[in-house]
Amino acid sequence: MRRELTDFVGCAVAAPSDGIFHPATITGIVPDEADGELIRVRFDGTSVEQYFKKTQLVGKNLTDVKDVRLQPDQNVFLTVDEKEIIGIIRNTIDTGAYVVAIEGRQITVERDQIRLLKDTMGIRNRTQSDAARRRPSSFASTASSEHRSKDEFDVARTLVSLRTDIIDFEDMERERNYEVNEREKKLAQLSRDRNSVICENPSSSLSASSSSYEAPANPHMDDSDIDSDIDVERIDDDPLAEIDNACDDMEIDQAHSPKQHVSGGRSPTVTDSMSGISGFSRSVPIVPSHSGWGTSPQIIGGIKCLRITGTPSGTPISSNSPKGNLSAHSVPIPVGTPVFTASGLLIGSPNTVPSISIDSQARFIQQQVNQYHLSPNQFAFSTGPASPTSSAQTSMSLPSRGAETIAPPPQFRSTGVAQRIGDRGVTKRPGDGKKCRKIYGVENRHKWCSQCRWKKACQAFTD
DNA sequence: TTTGCCGGGAC
């Protein structure tokens, strides 16, 4: 058991942050009295690490996506006609299925057809060797990043094809109809513009097929603080061969997974359910488009990324890998939780600092990611329901709670508003001065960064 | 009072 868990290190998962799942990489497992193990995860593209219970993470051998309740705004991956496309969950319908927004339209997707991380194997038949070479676990970012480009390309291309081949946007009127609200708009934009970066998530395949593994469903894993005596000794992230193997196995599994055709080969139903177009329904033939996709991948942090668009509501889509980017996903879903309030699910932390907005955490991660992948002249959306640019939330800053955070550059922290990323001298907000001690509280000293514990200048939250 | 952390000091 223990060994199996250890093998997770380096594998990609989707970790919740303020209700949204983001791609992350397991960086360690620590024993925990209360929960057996806590998994330390680093949000891709950030240096933010956090501890989660197994039930809080979505991923192979962890929690299955379908056992989790995704929140509106969660970016997800779907496979339509063997093409992976990105959508944003808008809501859930009675049957439990999700209404996913894709390119300005909405489709109904069964829970088991949703994926939180990009499926790297299913969509295109990849050779075994390819699979073997993929090494999400490896922290040798550069190496693993190479494999990504194609997939990234695909996602982006899919979006484009989706638009050019399917959506008839020449009719601006109709287009507008689709964009019922801000979100919709943003989503549509997501495929139209090319301002943000999108990267694929290498491993991960929280495949739809639930197959064999027993979901560690933990009915009671609500607010509880994953607090434990995590002794913050760093688990070495050495990408050992052993680990690699573990991950490879996972990938192979993926390759054989029925997910290839999104559960049973049936594609998500694509129906137009937009308001104002009652009765209008049709299936959308999603045809692969190989038409020129002009933009060439760009290398960011050692990873080739395709730029496509702004991420809706601060949920960038990304890849994993240490230097990867963050992809969006939502819902902290303490499995078994009836409804999720954007906040309650905050990962890991106890009740130490109730005053700190959960938002900030997500925002922090978001920003870090944005900062990481957006060029200076791009804007990153901040977290927050509809208005990305407004929402001058005054919440205090709070980098990551419940885990040891690795010195996130100050400019990444706390800002409730969309900010010009890339500019130097980003606005700081009140509360930024807080350090581990204040954030986690003396009673959670074990969560402080080493420096704080040693009464040295905080490393996790620098000013 | 509480925080943050420098400067020492003990492994």
Added chain:
DNA sequence: GTCCCGGCAAA
């Protein structure tokens, strides 16, 4: 190095 802690300035 890692880890603790006295003590002090600032909040």
